[in-house]
Amino acid sequence: MKAIISVTGKDNVGIIAGVSTICAEKGANILDITQSVLSEYFAMIMLADISELKIPFSEFVDILSEYGNSKNLQIQTMHEDIFNTMHHI
Amino acid sequence: MINTADILETINMIRQENLDIRTITMGISLLDCCSEDEGRLLTNIYDKITKNAENLVKTGEEIEKKYGIPIVNKRVSVTPVALIGGKHGRDTYVKIAQTLDRAADTLGINFIGGFSALVDKGFTKSSENLIASIPEALSITGKVCSSVNVASTKAGINMDAIRLMGKTIKETAFLTKDNYSIGCAKLVVFANVPQDNPFMAGAFHGIGEPECVINxxxxxxxxxxxxxxxxxxxxxxxxxxxxxxxxxxxxxxxxxxxxxxxxxxxxxxxxxxxxxxxxxxxxxxxxxxxxxxxxxxxxxxxxxxxxxxxxxxxxxxxxxxxxxxxxxxxxxxxxxxxxxxxxxxxxxxxxxxxxxxxxxxxxxxxxxxxxxxxxxxxxxxxxxxxxxxxxxxxxxxxxxxxxxxxxxxxxxxxxxxxxxxxxxxxxxxxxxxxxxxxxxxxxxxxxxxxxx
Known part of the structure; x- marks a missing residue:
């Protein structure tokens, strides 16, 4: 089971570090990251394996989203199936 | 990894373009709830709905979290009530509407559909009683939705039913006049009504449907x-x-x-x-x-x-x-x-x-x-x-x-x-x-x- 974590917002120091720390603490294994900074806006998409997650997925979603709010970022964590079904036949 | 553009497209659809799942509607058959005893009939209806849809809202919320997509409404539709009222009179139908409303409150859903009658060819006694109860039922309940199928391509148009619905809509408007006649927003008159519609106010659980279903x-x-x-x-x-x-x-x-x-x-x-x-x-x-x-x-x-x-x-x-x-x-x-x-x-x-x-x-x-x-x-x-x-x-x-x-x-x-x-x-x-x-x-x- 994999999840896509998308992070957008104003660029700042330690965004990747913050999100990765939460992933590590909660047992999500980061598989891939793409990241870019357009003018001053930061956008990152992270693919994480959540099969070894130590907490329920919904809680993981909330923790990341709250972390995002505290750093003025929008963090959305979604199960990969929504992307697969929508874009692949 | 999934294409980045695809990921951004999906996120954009949800965040900027209001993509959502409008409703998960559970259809529940009430055909086994019939009883000559009014009290038992009402208890059967309440118990069946609240038992079957017990986890509907919770499940909806879990799925919402998992995929990050809003699921705006969780709802229930039931067998057209005119089919389960048996020999009971108009007043019992009003009580059935109240029971449906109470079940909706218990479940935490915003609408329950199926206070309905199918009269495309003519009226049964029970559909007459149900239609007679619609104005009062819609004025004293908040979440019950009603529909009446008055015509079909196979049977033609029941003009007596159409005349009656003109009167019923007026009465419903009058009884809910303090609230912009909102009762009429919960009442639909149909031709060729679908049996598996998940959308309110016209949703009901058709007669060819299984015991319980998700639409x-x-x-x-x-x-x-x-x-x-x-x-x-x-x-x-x-x-x-x-x-x-x-x-x-x-x-x-x-x-x-x-x-x-x-x-x-x-x-x-x-x-x-x-x-x-x-x-x-x-x-x-x-x-x-x-x-x-x-x-x-x-x-x-x-x-x-x-x-x-x-x-x-x-x-x-x-x-x-x-x-x-x-x-x-x-x-x-x-x-x-x-x-x-x-x-x-x-x-x-x-x-x-x-x-x-x-x-x-x-x-x-x-x-x-x-x-x-x-x-x-x-x-x-x-x-x-x-x-x-x-x-x-x-x-x-x-x-x-x-x-x-x-x-x-x-x-x-x-x-x-x-x-x-x-x-x-x-x-x-x-x-x-x-x-x-x-x-x-x-x-x-x-x-x-x-x-x-």
Whole structure:
């Protein structure tokens, strides 16, 4: 089971570090990251394996989203199936 | 890894373009709840609904979290209540409505549908009793939705039922007059009613349906509208293609949510309703799609053609995305629930006659239209008869949900609140169809050869 974590917002120091720390603490294994900074806006998409997650997925979603709010970022964590079904036949 | 552009497209659809799952509706059969004892009948109904749908809201919320897509409504539809009332009288039907309302409160859902009767060929005693109870039932409950099927292509049009529904709508408007006659927003008159529709107010659990089933209605006018804007000055063949592709993506999400909900709840998956269901929110309007296709304002000449193309493309794209399609499937054009329609009625571009023409090529019918409070029963029946004939002659579903807002006249605004929105009171033709309507009887089923 994999999840896509998308992070957008104003660029700042330690965004990747913050999100990765939460992933590590909660047992999500980061598989891939793409990241870019357009003018001053930061956008990152992270693919994480959540099969070894130590907490329920919904809680993981909330923790990341709250972390995002505290750093003025929008963090959305979604199960990969929504992307697969929508874009692949 | 999944393509980054695809990921961003999906996130953008949800965050910026109001993509959502409009409803997960659990259909529950009440056929085994019948009892000669009123108390037992009511207990059976309450227990069956609250037991079957116990985890509906919780499951919906879990799926919402998992996929990051809003699931706006979780609802329940039940067997048309006229089929389970047995020998009980009108007062028992009112109590059944209260029981349904109580069950909806317990479950935490916002609407429960199925306070319905099927009278396309004629009335049974119980359907008469149910219809007689509708005005009171809708005035003392908040979440119960009612529908009456008065015609079908096979049986023709029951004009006695249409006359009766004109009266019933007026009475319901009067009994809920302190609240902009909102009772009428929960009452739909149908032709060729679908048995598996997940959308309110017309949802019920049809008689050929299994014990319990999950049906899902998708939405996404904003997504289609944005895709059309992005396409720029392409021709209509290309535009149809873009709409199809977008509808495909929207429906795939519906299918994903529907199968997951069915699995988690241990209930069979029924259908996905391929709909463009607008809300009063900016950027969630079907009228604005038509305008984006190139009309100055919804209601302009060309509107019916644009809507016909939109509706057809949505179906073509959606059908491939889902294993089972059903319900109303198509673009909805409820006036009060669509910001662009509201604006078009308010500026005089969209008339009830044009809306009627539009219903010939899209799903549903004259929906959520506020009409003057002093409209006579005969005129309301005339509106119903016209709309229903379109459905019967064209072998499609049509419906009427008009609100004769008590004390309001043409040009006034009626506020229903929430998803039901607000609407300017539309202009009607007040010449009387009284004599035609009062003839009663049945309009025979139409012939389906010699097509012209």
């Amino acid at each position: 899902v209605g998708v939405s996404g006018p904003g997504v289609v509208s944005s895709a059309i804007s992005r396409a720029g000055d392409c021709d209509l063949s290309q535009l149809a293609d873009i709409i199809k592709k977008t509808a495909f993506k929207i429906t795939r999400v519906g299918q994903l949510v529907a199968s997951e909900a069915a699995e988690r709840l241990g209930v069979p998956f029924g259908i996905v309703d391929l709909s463009l269901a607008p809300t009063p929110a900016i950027g969630d309007s079907v009228a604005r799609i038509l305008e984006n296709m190139g009309l100055e304002c919804c209601g302009a000449h060309g509107t019916t053609a644009a809507l016909a193309m939109l509706n057809d493309a949505v179906k073509k794209g959606g059908v491939m995305a889902s294993s089972h399609v059903g319900g109303l499937s198509g673009a909805f054009i409820p006036v009060s629930e669509d910001e662009g329609m509201i604006a078009a009625v308010a500026n005089g571009s969209l008339s009830i006659e044009k809306l009627e023409a539009m219903t010939a090529v899209c799903s549903v019918g004259l929906d959520m239209i506020a009409i003057p409070g002093d409209t006579t029963e005969a005129v309301i029946s005339g509106i119903i008869a016209d709309e229903i004939s379109i459905g019967v002659a064209n072998t499609k579903t049509t419906a009427v949900r008009v609100i004769p807002a008590y004390g309001k006249k043409e040009g006034d605004t009626v506020e229903f609140g929430g998803l039901l929105g607000y609407a300017p009171v539309i202009k009607l033709n007040h010449n009387s169809p009284e004599k035609f309507i009062s003839r009663g009887g049945r309009i025979p089923a139409p012939i389906h050869s010699l097509k012209n």
